[in-house]
Every structure is written in structure tokens, then in C-alpha cells.
Amino acid sequence: MVTKTGNSFLSREQYAAGLAKALRAELGATHQATKTLMRWTNANERTVKNWMAGTSGPRGEHLVALIRHSDLALAAILCMAERPFAGTVLELPLLRRKLQAAVEGIDAFLYLGGLRDPLHFSS
Secondary structure: OEOOOOOEOOOHHHHHHHHHHHHHHHHOOOHHHHHHHHHHHOOOHHHHHHHHHOOOOOOHHHHHHHHHHOHHHHHHHHHHOOOOOHHHHHHHHHHHHHHHHHHHHHHHHHHHHOOOOOOOOOO
16 A cells, blocks of 8 residues: 555455455365364454455554464564565574574584594595
8 A cells, every 4th residue: 555655555355365365375265273273362252254265454452462473473463564684683692592403413423423633534
């Protein structure tokens, strides 16, 4: 949506459709998905079905509860806000810890159980 001042904003329809796509991708379009969203957000069934159909999108506390549980919903929000890399920045510390653990595991294998000299790969 473009305003009179020329600023571009996301329309309600685009917002609802974007979140619905993310929710269906993560949870599917089953009755169980509806129940899961109801549990996550404490919203009623009709409201959740409207979110899943893309008729309307969650507001306020429902949106916060939803992105607390759904990585795809968070990614969709960041993408719609034209901040696709914000999620990546938030994940960097976790990624660093995982990489450190992987390197430690490789080192343990190479030094203790596998090759005695990890730089010497002779057969």
C-alpha cells in the first residue's frame, strides 16, 4: 500500500497472507494445527482459523505469543518488515556455539580416538 506521501506500507491482506503461508508451512492445514495455535496463543478457534485462511492476521499479544513459538512466523514478520537479516544476526551466537562444539568433537576424534596427528593423513 502506498500512502499520499509516497511511503509504502504492507496492506492488511499482505500481512494476513504472509503469516498464513508461514503457519501452514510450519504446521500444515490440519485441525491439529488449529489446536496447536490455540494453545500457543490462547486465541479462540474461529480466530485461529481466520489466521490460517489468511482472512486476518494476529494482533498484539497474539502475534508476540505466535512468534515466541514459531520460527517461520518470526521470519515472515522480519521479511515483511524488510529486515530479513535481523533473524540471522540473532542466530549468530547460537551458530558460533554449535560450530565450537563441532570443532571440539572433531578434535576429540582426531586426537583421542582417530588419527594421532590430525595434520598427517598417511595411510
